[in-house]
Amino acid sequence: MMPGDRSIERKGDRGILLGDLAKKSPEKLQEYLKKLHPSDLAEAFPALNLAQRVKILRSIEPEDAARVIFDLDREMVVPLLEGLGRQRTAKILEGMPGDDAADLLGELPRGEKEKLLGIIAAAEAREIRMLLAYGTETAGGIMTTEYAAVQKDLTGRQAIQALRETAREAEIIYYVYVVNQNNQLIGVFSLRELIIADPEAPVELIMHTGVISVNVRTDQEEVARQVAKYDFLAIPVINDDHELLGIVTIDDILDVIEEEATEDIMRLSGNIDLEGEEYEVRTWRRAAKRLPWLVGLLFGGLMAGNVINFFSGALETMTILAFFIHILAGGPGNAATQSLAVVVRGLATGEVGSEDVLKVIWRETRVGVLIGLVSGVVMAVTAYIWQGIPLLGLVVGLSLAVSIVIATLLGSFIPLIIHRLGIDPALASGPFITTLMDITSMLIYFSLASSILLR
Amino acid sequence: MMPGDRSIERKGDRGILLGDLAKKSPEKLQEYLKKLHPSDLAEAFPALNLAQRVKILRSIEPEDAARVIFDLDREMVVPLLEGLGRQRTAKILEGMPGDDAADLLGELPRGEKEKLLGIIAAAEAREIRMLLAYGTETAGGIMTTEYAAVQKDLTGRQAIQALRETAREAEIIYYVYVVNQNNQLIGVFSLRELIIADPEAPVELIMHTGVISVNVRTDQEEVARQVAKYDFLAIPVINDDHELLGIVTIDDILDVIEEEATEDIMRLSGNIDLEGEEYEVRTWRRAAKRLPWLVGLLFGGLMAGNVINFFSGALETMTILAFFIHILAGGPGNAATQSLAVVVRGLATGEVGSEDVLKVIWRETRVGVLIGLVSGVVMAVTAYIWQGIPLLGLVVGLSLAVSIVIATLLGSFIPLIIHRLGIDPALASGPFITTLMDITSMLIYFSLASSILLR
Numbered sequence: 001m002m003p004g005d006r007s008i009e010r011k012g013d014r015g016i017l018l019g020d021l022a023k024k025s026p027e028k029l030q031e032y033l034k035k036l037h038p039s040d041l042a043e044a045f046p047a048l049n050l051a052q053r054v055k056i057l058r059s060i061e062p063e064d065a066a067r068v069i070f071d072l073d074r075e076m077v078v079p080l081l082e083g084l085g086r087q088r089t090a091k092i093l094e095g096m097p098g099d100d101a102a103d104l105l106g107e108l109p110r111g112e113k114e115k116l117l118g119i120i121a122a123a124e125a126r127e128i129r130m131l132l133a134y135g136t137e138t139a140g141g142i143m144t145t146e147y148a149a150v151q152k153d154l155t156g157r158q159a160i161q162a163l164r165e166t167a168r169e170a171e172i173i174y175y176v177y178v179v180n181q182n183n184q185l186i187g188v189f190s191l192r193e194l195i196i197a198d199p200e201a202p203v204e205l206i207m208h209t210g211v212i213s214v215n216v217r218t219d220q221e222e223v224a225r226q227v228a229k230y231d232f233l234a235i236p237v238i239n240d241d242h243e244l245l246g247i248v249t250i251d252d253i254l255d256v257i258e259e260e261a262t263e264d265i266m267r268l269s270g271n272i273d274l275e276g277e278e279y280e281v282r283t284w285r286r287a288a289k290r291l292p293w294l295v296g297l298l299f300g301g302l303m304a305g306n307v308i309n310f311f312s313g314a315l316e317t318m319t320i321l322a323f324f325i326h327i328l329a330g331g332p333g334n335a336a337t338q339s340l341a342v343v344v345r346g347l348a349t350g351e352v353g354s355e356d357v358l359k360v361i362w363r364e365t366r367v368g369v370l371i372g373l374v375s376g377v378v379m380a381v382t383a384y385i386w387q388g389i390p391l392l393g394l395v396v397g398l399s400l401a402v403s404i405v406i407a408t409l410l411g412s413f414i415p416l417i418i419h420r421l422g423i424d425p426a427l428a429s430g431p432f433i434t435t436l437m438d439i440t441s442m443l444i445y446f447s448l449a450s451s452i453l454l455r
Numbered sequence: 456m457m458p459g460d461r462s463i464e465r466k467g468d469r470g471i472l473l474g475d476l477a478k479k480s481p482e483k484l485q486e487y488l489k490k491l492h493p494s495d496l497a498e499a500f501p502a503l504n505l506a507q508r509v510k511i512l513r514s515i516e517p518e519d520a521a522r523v524i525f526d527l528d529r530e531m532v533v534p535l536l537e538g539l540g541r542q543r544t545a546k547i548l549e550g551m552p553g554d555d556a557a558d559l560l561g562e563l564p565r566g567e568k569e570k571l572l573g574i575i576a577a578a579e580a581r582e583i584r585m586l587l588a589y590g591t592e593t594a595g596g597i598m599t600t601e602y603a604a605v606q607k608d609l610t611g612r613q614a615i616q617a618l619r620e621t622a623r624e625a626e627i628i629y630y631v632y633v634v635n636q637n638n639q640l641i642g643v644f645s646l647r648e649l650i651i652a653d654p655e656a657p658v659e660l661i662m663h664t665g666v667i668s669v670n671v672r673t674d675q676e677e678v679a680r681q682v683a684k685y686d687f688l689a690i691p692v693i694n695d696d697h698e699l700l701g702i703v704t705i706d707d708i709l710d711v712i713e714e715e716a717t718e719d720i721m722r723l724s725g726n727i728d729l730e731g732e733e734y735e736v737r738t739w740r741r742a743a744k745r746l747p748w749l750v751g752l753l754f755g756g757l758m759a760g761n762v763i764n765f766f767s768g769a770l771e772t773m774t775i776l777a778f779f780i781h782i783l784a785g786g787p788g789n790a791a792t793q794s795l796a797v798v799v800r801g802l803a804t805g806e807v808g809s810e811d812v813l814k815v816i817w818r819e820t821r822v823g824v825l826i827g828l829v830s831g832v833v834m835a836v837t838a839y840i841w842q843g844i845p846l847l848g849l850v851v852g853l854s855l856a857v858s859i860v861i862a863t864l865l866g867s868f869i870p871l872i873i874h875r876l877g878i879d880p881a882l883a884s885g886p887f888i889t890t891l892m893d894i895t896s897m898l899i900y901f902s903l904a905s906s907i908l909l910r
Contacts, residue, residue, distance in 0.1 A: 037667065039684050071684075164651050191646055196619050212492070228713065229494050229526075231706040233688065250705050251686040257709065258683065261716035262800055268723060269796030269885070270789055283818070287825040290793050294786065294826060295833055298855075301785040302837065305778035312774055319770050322777045323760035326893055329781060330756040331749065334725055334886045338745050341724030345717055363738070370742040371749060378750055382757065400753075430724070431789045438781055 029056070038064045042071035054083040062088075062095040070100050074107055081108070090119040098124065099144045099252065102131035139223045140216040142256065143237045143246035149177040150203060152186060157199040163191075175234050177244055178207045185211055185236055185244040213238045216245055223248055224256045225350040264344050268337070270297065270431035293431060300435035304329070304442045311446035314454055320387055321449055324396050328445045331375055331400055332407035333434035339364050339411030340430055347419050357416050361409065368408025376401030391453050399448045403441035410437065484511070493519045497526035509538040517543075517550040525555050529562055536563070545574040553579065554599045554707065557586035594678045595671040597711065598692045598701035604632040605658060607641060612654040618646075630689055632699055633662045640666055640691055640699040668693045671700055678703050679711045680805040719799050723792070725752065725886035748886060755890035759784070759897045766901035769909055775842055776904055779851050783900045786830055786855055787862035788889035794819050794866030795885055802874055812871050816864065823863025831856030846908055854903045858896035865892065 033041065033056060041060075045053055045068070057065045057080070069077060069092060081089045093101045093116065105113050105128060117125045127145050134140025148166060150159045163176065176194060178187035187207030189197075197206045213236040214223050227235050227250060234247045270293045308315060308325070315321055343360060346352030352360055380397025384390055410433055488496065488511060496515075500508055500523070512520045512535070524532060524547060536544045548556045548571065560568050560583060572580045582600050589595025603621060605614045618631065631649065633642035642662030644652075652661045668691040669678050682690050682705060689702045725748045763770060763780070770776055798815060801807030807815055835852025839845055865888055 035665075037685065039686075043684075160650065191650075195615065195646075210490075228709050230492065231494075231709075233705070250688070250709070254683050254686075254705070254709065254712065257712055257716070258804060261712070261720075262804070265716075265720060265723065265796050265800050268720065269792045271793050271796055283821040283825060286818075286822045287829070290790070290822070291826050291829055294789055294793070294830060294859075297789050298782055298786050298830060298834055299837075301781040302841075304781040304785075308780070309775075309778050312777075315777055316774050319767050319774075320764075322767075322770055322780070323764050325763070325777070325780050326756040326759040326784060326897075327753055329784060330759075330886075330890060330893065331753050334749055334752050335745070337724045337886065338726050338749070341720050341726055345720050349713060349717070363741075366738040367741045367745070370738060371746055374742070374746055375749060375753060379753055382754075386757075404749075431785075431792065435785060438785065442781075 029059075033060060038067035039071050042068045045072055045076065050079055050083055053080055057084060057092075058088065062091045066092045066095040066100070070096065070104065077104065078108065086116060086119055090116055093128075094121055094124050097144050097146060098127040098131055099142055102128045102141070103136070106132055106136055134216060137220045138216065139214045139218045139220065139237045139248055140245070142220055142223070142252050143216075143248045144252075145246045147177060147234070147236070147244075147247040148175070149179050149244060152178050152180055152202075152204050152207075154203050155200055156194055156197050156203060156206065159194060159203050160199070163194075175232075175236075175247075176203075177211070177236055177247075178203055179244055183244055184242045185213060185238055187211060188236070211236060214248070215240070220256045221260055221348070224253045224260070227253045228257070229350070260348055264348055268341060268344065268430040270294075270429045293429065297431050297435050300432075301438065304435075304438040307439060307442040307446060311450060314446060314450045317454060318449070320389075320392065321446070321453075323387075324383065324445070325442070327379060327396070328399060328403060328441045329438045331379075332403035332437045332441045335368070335371060335375075335404045336407035336411035336433045336437050337430050339368070339408045340415060340433060343412045343415050347415065352416075357420065360416060361412055364408050364412035365405070368405045371408070372401040372404035375404055395445070395448050395452050399441065399445040403437065403444055406440060407433075407437045484514075488515060493522035494526050497523045500527055500531065505534055505538055508535055512539060512547075513543065517546045521547045521550040521555070525551065525559065532559065533563065541571060541574055545571055548583075549576055549579050552599050552601060553582040553586055554597055557583045557596070558591070561587055561591055589671060592675045593671065594669045594673040594675065594692045594703055595700070597675055597678070597707050598671075598703045599707075600701045602632060602689070602691070602699075602702040603630070604634050604699060607633050607635055607657075607659050607662075609658050610655055611649055611652050611658065611661065614649060614658050615654070618649075630687075630691075630702075631658075632666070632691055632702075633658055634699055638699055639697045640668060640693055642666060643691070666691060669703070670695070675711045676715055676803070679708045679715070682708045683712070684805070715803055719803055723796060723799065723885040725749075725884045748884065752886050752890050755887075756893065759890075759893040762894060762897040762901060766905060769901060769905050772909060773904070775844075775847065776901070776908075778842075779838065779900070780897070782834060782851070783854060783858060783896045784893045786834075787858035787892045787896045790823070790826060790830075790859045791862035791866035791888045791892050792885050794823070794863045795870060795888060798867045798870050802870065807871075812875065815871060816867055819863050819867035820860070823860045826863070827856040827859035830859055850900070850903050850907050854896065854900040858892065858899055861895060862888075862892045 036044075041056070041064075048056070053076075057068065060068075069080065072080070084092070093104070096104070101124070105116065108116070117128065120128070130145075131141065131143070136142075148163055150162050154162065159176065175188055175190055177185055178189070180186050187204070187209050188211045189203065189206045189208065193206055194203075212226065212230060212232075214226060216237050216239050223235065226232075227248070232250065234249045236244055237246045237248060239245055271290060343352060343364070346360075376397040379400050380393040382393075383396040384393030387393075414433060491499075493515075496511070496519075503511070508531075512523065515523075524535065527535070539547070548559070551559070556579070560571065563571070572583065575583070585600075586596065586598070591597075603618055605617050609617065614631065630643055630645055632640060633644070635641050642659070642664050643666045644658065644661045644663065648661055649658075667681065667685060667687075669681060671692050671694050678690065681687075682703070687705065689704045691699055692701045692703060694700055726745060798807060798819070801815075831852040834855050835848040837848075838851040839848030842848075869888060
């Protein structure tokens with residue numbers, strides 16, 4: 001097969017083809033599956049029914065089945081494992097890297113998890129138990145224990161020999177770590193450096209010291225930042241005694257970065273499910289994930305309406321006040337969302353550290369004053385031209401300016417504080433802050449209108 | 456130095472320390488810099504002035520200086536290169552991988568770029584020119600030409616020998632590509648497979664065929680999806696004749712994913728600068744990046760106000776209509792943002808393909824009808840209880856439900872269509888869609904109110 005050929009087929013077509021084959025010709029299906037990369041197979045799975053999925057996974061190698069299962073949406077996995085039966089599932093879990101197996105098991109019901117761990121080969125089970133013990137979002141939770149390490153007193157030739165023996169185990173041997181007799185991490189070299197080095201020199205001469213590593217309890221977002229910053233392929237994970245426990249590889253970091261970006265986007269847009277929507281879920285479940293925020297925010301809007309209700313005397317005297325409600329609600333809301341996005345993104349990429357709180361708030365305040373002033377003046381003039389009442393222009397412009405300054409402050413302050421305190425980040429949701437601003441700006445607008453226009 | 460020691464210093468402190476050293480004791484500065492990883496040095500740069508930055512970059516190896524410069528915000532780079540002078544800059548560019556050098560040069564003024572290319576060593580300059588010829592957001596623009604490839608008729612031992620000779624050049628030799636006499640890609644093996652294989656067997660027996668590759672013109676987002684999907688460390692780039700041109704490595708993919716996620720977040724929040732804000736920029740420039748959308752949206756709000764103005768007769772008769780303006784504006788706006796985020800994220804991670812337009816819209820419509828109905832009923836009951844007018848409850852509930860359905864549709868339809876047509880994605884901005892919904896929902900609300908309540 002020539003390179004690139006695979007991309008010619010569309011994933012939808014492939015699903016239909018698979019379904020057809022599974023029904024009509026089991027032999028042709030086997031033939032076809034052998035040519036497919038597990039990740040492509042996983043993409044075609046939504047088009048198949050459960051019986052077909054089980055049949056296919058039974059007919060391919062456990063290692064490939066492991067890869068397919070790991071790529072599937074989690075919602076598909078549980079019934080699939082049930083269909084496969086415990087013995088086959090245990091085989092498949094043994095074929096996965098330990099960190100992936102722990103990930104999968106972590107999402108199964110407790111009883112099922114324990115039963116499976118009882119069947120899996122002892123060594124793998126022990127490793128999975130250890131990984132499960134760390135938090136799923138820490139370095140320990142995403143690391144693999146299959147790394148390449150050598151003792152410091154080996155020569156280059158001996159090291160190559162040692163790696164030949166362990167290479168089948170190690171998920172990635174592109175970095176080789178050097179440890180002392182206490183298993184403490186003291187150095188690192190790349191396979192490339194080993195290959196081009198003098199085979200008789202001890203690895204201590206090839207290795208780099210001052211290895212950059214992360215603690216086993218470090219948050220996965222921080223691990224991702226370190227790997228991205230230094231352009232590493234893997235980063236070693238150590239405990240408080242500097243003992244080497246595992247490595248986090250860049251392909252897992254890719255997943256972390258995708259996951260955290262999705263989390264930020266869902267949070268900013270007020271989707272309740274911070275991990276994003278699965279694409280195979282039924283309508284009512286999708287709706288259930290969006291409704292709580294939506295209805296909650298409607299009641300927030302009701303509070304803003306209540307403010308108007310409180311000032312209904314003013315509104316009855318001057319109905320034109322209502323024409324500017326959208327501007328007073330929308331402008332500050334948008335300004336808050338802009339600040340929020342800039343700060344949330346800065347926190348995610350590491351450009352803003354939690355130690356920079358005051359600096360960032362001061363910076364956003366200056367920006368807020370500037371955009372508040374410009375917007376206020378523009379709208380004051382517009383309102384004056386539209387309605388011909390100078391004082392109305394003043395009220396609209398002034399309340400818009402003040403609201404935008406407050407909005408910019410809130411939009412930067414809230415995510416920073418939440419990040420620092422480690423509270424549930426859903427509170428920093430974009431719609432929550434805009435709704436808060438709706439209420440605030442209505443208070444400012446109608447108070448100013450009452451005291452300036454209706455004295 | 457023990458692993459992890461480096462993380463003890465805070466980046467702010469380090470900047471101050473560097474500034475101090477640069478002023479007082481150039482020798483100690485040299486000492487200190489030698490211990491620092493280039494990426495850490497880059498993080499400390501904002502705290503230094505231009506003269507100090509130039510001095511430091513002159514005193515370290517060109518390769519390290521290259522790494523520091525590549526990590527800096529682009530706004531800092533141009534004055535820095537001017538300060539360094541053309542000869543030194545050329546040396547530094549030669550020390551960078553070709554793709555990074557092309558990236559940097561691509562952002563310099565045309566005249567300056569040509570002058571630098573004239574000084575750089577001919578081979579490097581040729582490579583950079585070739586990379587610059589591809590679009591910066593294509594596989595060709597982000598690939599490196601420093602890869603490891605061997606002819607198909609070598610043995611394992613000969614391949615190791617060949618790699619020893621080229622390893623210093625190749626950015627990453629963890630995959631070794633196999634080509635035929637026409638330089639067409641026919642296979643791939645990993646260094647691990649080479650090491651554990653029989654040294655006398657020809658590489659044709661070790662290699663995997665059916666290599667997954669991308670075309671040189673493929674969009675970088677698609678390249679990132681392929682690499683993430685297959686968990687590759689690098690993906691080969693070929694032209695239409697299947698000739699191997701280069702590879703895209705996973706560290707560059709990490710940058711692409713960060714960049715695309717930032718772009719999505721900025722777009723959803725209505726920040727005009729799609730690439731995010733640089734953190735060293737002055738207040739007025741930050742404000743200038745946010746103001747155009749903000750003021751544009753204010754005029755959008757004015758249009759919603761105009762709708763109210765059109766119905767001011769209705770409003771004067773029933774001031775209570777104003778109490779629900781926030782609910783009718785906020786609810787549909789939030790629903791639109793939720794849909795938008797789900798679809799935009801789905802497009803980014805590849806879970807939604809552009810071929811799925813109708814499927815996604817149909818799915819979002821069902822979700823929209825469900826959340827519209829629930830929200831509508833909840834608000835109808837609330838409005839009735841609050842104001843005691845059954846018909847008012849009907850108007851509020853009905854217009855909310857209809858608006859939310861439309862909002863969900865718009866929130867999914869607009870990004871999908873834009874993605875398919877390849878138009879400027881800024882149009883899919885969250886605030887743009889919410890403002891559009893403000894106008895639409897006011898029309899629906901006041902039309903229904905006029906025809907039901909005020910007949």
